[in-house]
Amino acid sequence: MAEGHLRFSPSVLARLGEELVPYADLGILELVKNAYDADATKCRIELLDANQPGGTVVVSDNGHGMTGADIADGWLVIGSSKKSHLKPTGLGRLPVGDKGLGRLAALRMGSGAHLTTRPRTEPGTSYGVQIEWSEFDAAETVEDVLLNVTSARTKLRPGSEIRILGLRDRLGRREVRRLARSVLLLTDPFAMDVGFRAELVAPEFEDLERLVRDAYFDAAEFHLVAEIGSDGQAAARVLDWRGEELWTAEHSTLSSSLYETSPAVFDLWVFLLDESRFRELSATKREVQDWLAVFGGVHLYHRDVRVSPYGDPGHDWLDMNLSRARSPELRPSTNTSVGRVVVSGSEELLIQKTDRSGFIENQAFQELRRFAMDALAWMARERLRDRERKRQEGRVAASKGVQRASNSLAQAVIELPASQRVSVERAVQRFERAHQRQTRELQNEVELYRTLATVGTTVAMFAHESRKPVELVLQMTRSIERRGRRALGDQYDATLAEPVAVINQSADALQSYAAVPLELLQRNKRRTGRVEINSVVEDMARLFRPFFKTAGVQVDLDLVDPSPALRGSIASVESIVANLITNALNAVSSRTQQKRARRVAIRTDFSGGRIVLQVLDSGPGINDIALGDIWLPGETTTPDGTGLGLTIVRDSVSDLGGTAVAVEHGEFGGAEFLIELPALAR
Secondary structure, eight states: OOOOOOOOOTHHHHIIIIITSOSHHHHHHHHHHHHHHTTOSEEEEEEESTTSTTOEEEEEEOSOOOOHHHIIIIITOTTOOOOOTTSOOTTSOOOOOOSSHHHHHHHTTEEEEEEEEEOTTSTTEEEEEEEEHHHHHHSSSGGGSOOOOEEEEOOSOSEEEEEEEEESSOOOHHHHHHHHHHHHHTTOTTSSOOSOEEEEESHHHHHHHHHHHTOOGGGOSEEEEEEEOTTSOEEEEEEETTSOEEEEEOHHHHOSSOOOSOOEEEEEEEOOOOHHHHTTSSSOHHHHHHHHHHHOEEEEEETTEEOTTTTSTTOOTTOHHHHHHHOOTTOOOTTSEEEEEEEOOSSSOSOBOTTSSSBOOOHHHHHHHHHHHHHHHHHHHHHHHHHHHHHHHHHHHHHHHHHHHHHHHHHHHHTSOHHHHHHHHHHHHHHHHHHHHHHHHHHHHHHHHHHHHHHHHHHHHHHHHHHHHHHHHHHHHHHHHHHHHHHHTTHHHHHTHHHHHHHHHHHHHHHHHHHHHHHHTOGGGGSEEEEEHHHHHHHHHHHHHHHHHHHTOEEEEEOOSSOOEEEEEHHHHHHHHHHHHHHHHHHHTSGGGTTSOOEEEEEEEEETTEEEEEEEEOSOOSOSSOGGGGGSTTOOSSTTOOSOHHHHHHHHHHHTTOEEEEESSOTTSSOEEEEEEEOOOO
């Protein structure tokens, strides 16, 4: 009977190496981690003509090196490791390298690789091995290629050098910058002393290294420090920019349950990128923004070495940006903060993926993530409470200040000569009456917008909750259709097909209607910034499309190219466009429109440094109300209308520094609205 053993093709090396680790910096970092595991204090990465195919990458270190046996039985064995992950090295480090797959990925970057190593246990001796990948490509199996481990005498100190020869792909500026960032962040550049330094010989590295040296922690407004102990208990505190403690939290404040993960410390520095804040600092806003653009986000360190991709651009593993979008008040983002989660402990609770792209998301990882997110949520609540307290104190102080000013004015009048007192008292009385009228108007406006806010939150709740019964209706109609076709056969189309289709269409429409308030009430839209008018118009037209379709309205968009922009918030511009669309939709849907074509047009233009927004409809026009009165709250000609839509348009336009004009009967015969807003320079 024939016998054999398991063998594998050299093509597997390509799959394990080139395909498993897709980015060059990840493979090179695996070699740097090997240097860390070898108790090196220094590691040097040199790029020799690496910006073109055929270049060389050299990684050298001053670690303890390897013997010939170490090379044959360890370094050349892929998929296994003699490292004990629970046993500290001579310098007390816990090994971070794994089964050699990352190393293989780095070695496969070129046409060949050469290892030279000098073991500390054999002074004066060096060992070397040369790998030519073409020999493997020509072989039937990997075992057919024999690699010779050579030895020689040397006067050099212990350490290792790996040369990756004949690079297949060039390392351009983008790849080198990515590598430089990864190297700098590898061993927590924000710590005081890490005992290991990796140096990249490349101009990009010098630029980024300078950014690390110029760390701007003293410009941070808040510093969050949270910690999990070995018992799963956590605590947190927040310091201000002076280092004074603002708030503290015990475990019960952060979580109702223990965190079942490794001990860890979470540091986060939060910056308020406000020009007024930087007047007190030596750093500029632009310097801090540039620094955060490179190092911002929360990085994760395990066994003193950074784990990719946590904190990389586009990898917001704590959902900071999503949380800020949902609730932008006083929440940091990856662009306004920098932080680190440092995991300690030797237990194997956190396990890295084979492709080195982070941890397997087991319970321990999810618990670690929950801990950090709980700490962020707690800090946001404390900042909100603090802001609310200051707001209440400000209201009380303002009221007292007005009263003191009034008393002071009255006393000053009393002290005037009798000949002047009467005229001054009359002037003061006129001022007080005017001030009272202004106060009443402001109070009425506050009540108006509180009412609108209440309506908005109530509608949002109904919109959100309506999704469930609508989805149930759709599920039931699909069930009715299936059962009906089985039971009725050909008779189904004649009896049930039409009413079921109508129910489906109505349910789809309800889903679309529910999306409108939820879309408009997104909090991230309230932030001030650059707003492109065409983008808002297109979004609103898309959002209202189901309404237009149901009402049989033809909608024409005529938008100037390129789109002009203004400074404001998306919410304020949406309030203008949405209310004008609603007004037009109500007009063309009125009973008087039953026999007339239903048309709405929305146009944008740019003229004289100003944005022109025009909304026209084919409705009956503005009748039975004075033209100036249409802007007043509560005034409406629409049955069951609120009379608030055009008031909101007027106020929003005014807040943006624009003007609003209405025409009773415009181009289509119906109402026409012309909005002009100041534009940003093109």
